[in-house]
Amino acid sequence: MDKIKWGILGTAKIAMEQVIPAIQRSSNGVVAAIASSSGKAVKIASQFNIPHSYESYEDLLADPEIDAVYIPLPNHLHKEWAIKAANARKHVLCEKPAALNTEDVKAMVSACMANDVLFMEGFMYRFHPQHTKVKELIQDNVIGDIKMLHANFSFYMEDRKGNIRLNRQLGGGVIYDIGCYCIHSLRYILEAEPIQMSVIGEMNDEGVDTSASVIMTFPNNVQAMFMCSFDAMLKNEYEIIGSKGSIRVPFAYRPDLNAGKGIVQLVLENEFREYVIDGDQYKFEVEHFADCIQSNREPVSSGDHAISNMRVIDALLEMLI
Template identity: 30%
Template sequence: MPQDVVRYGLLSTAQIGLNAHLPASYDSKNSEITSVSSRTAARAEEVAKERNIPRWFGSYEEQLADPDTDAIINSLPNGMHAEWTIKAAEAGKHILCEKPLAVSAEECQRMIDAANANNVVLVEAFTHRWNPHMRMARKLVAEGAIGDTQTIDSALCFNIAEPDGNVRFSQELAGGALWDAGCYAVYATRFVMSAEPVQVRGMSHDSGNWGIDTTFSGSMKFANGAIGNITTNMEQPFRCFITIDGSKGRIEIPGMFDDSGPIIIKRGDGRNGENTEIISTPAPYRFVVQFDEFSECVLTGKKPEFPAEDGLRNTAVVEALYRAADSGSPVDLNL
């Protein structure tokens, strides 16, 4: 491996890899995407030529066997994350795995065990945690800037106009609003609280007998009494926010995915605007920051700021929310 760059392979031709990771790699100081794989050579070659990716593979197995690939970006459907992350680890490849890390805590643990056994880095790709507004919110909550945190509201919703053939609507591939999008809101809530929920409740709806949730609403209770509410939906206009309310004020992030979006702090009783502070947070593209940190861990042996165990805990919360929705009863957690 060159000492100053990590050579990545895109495992699949998923849009997140081509439209987010690939452009970010151009601006990363220590990362480059050198290959792409698909289930057919024709598709892999087509994408490689279209996107100027140097090499392509007609199967995932071929890419994992490539000695010139140091790390894999696993952007396969949710239900395939565990299988191919474990195979990548066994092939000696480092893995930046798209969210959710897996679809059960048990799967996550097997992935972690495989990474440890083969001395490779494994990280879940939640990029919004790199945005300065999220980090500032976390710091303000920890410092008690808005008093005792009491409620958190977060959502990620969007509209998939053509669900037929979309993996998000596939029960077999572990689609569903909560797994695909709501996991961001779950993560954001855990992140700003710097804590794990002790109990969850959930409700879901399947709008078209897909066998998955198209709408999910859940709540998470924390040990200090704070309650986090999350909402996710795949059939409504886009929104992606978090609001944190405390005894002395409120923190609002209108766009969790906006790299340089503002953070709004409202102090007092909230009935007027004179105690409102709007802070700009200029920032680089979060996918670039993620690349730089992950590659540094690969090249230097530095420990990831957010290890795979963090992904396991987020997955465990999502699992518990689904159990709560299925049973109609609260589910206790001890993470």
């Protein structure tokens, strides 16, 4: 099959800085069109040498040449445009979190299924090969039985006035924004769903969560904890503690901030090993989705996974807000 022709809905920073360049680096995809409701489409298309630009999302979806769309729009718009894209028979790569609640994600996934197109939630970290190394160490029983996990994703938000991440109506809040990565990674490592949860957090004057600390119990009494915050220094890591050793991944979610180098640290009773693993996580993400389209197979971050992750987010926000 020819390369997948991508359409980009919007000119969000992540699209400009990460995903458009990643598609252009990929082996099986090209950016064929971009749309913007803010009048920026022509300028961005020229900047990235994108052949077609549209002043409305509807016009891009009407383009018969487009195979798949990437949706980096504000969280509250994901449901609307994922469903419209599905109805236009476009495959959908949607930024995380997939939507604002489980029922909305179910509606998005159902629309994709009804139109025979694929849906994937954009957890790019999952495609860095450092996590494959982590899974290999676990499967080889190097650290024994998993007993505890810790995850931490935080950054200090400098400019808060008018920041979309602090607008509840638009899907703001730290759990939606970066806590979702911690939830996803804990579920991915354990290949299980939490059976009990508790959360404490800090809210701003508008009732938006800016910091949260979560404790989860998984099957076999595995305890998992994570912290996420807009009020603390940049950290993006997880640690897995087993009966014989531990694994720490200090650039778990943003190895691109470490020149693409993932680090996996293994600590045993009398031994320390460190693996440095290069990877282009955004490129691997878009290549995986394009390959799934070409081979007609389900992506690893499928609609069912998106629904399961959102169930956890829903439960935490219900306890917190």
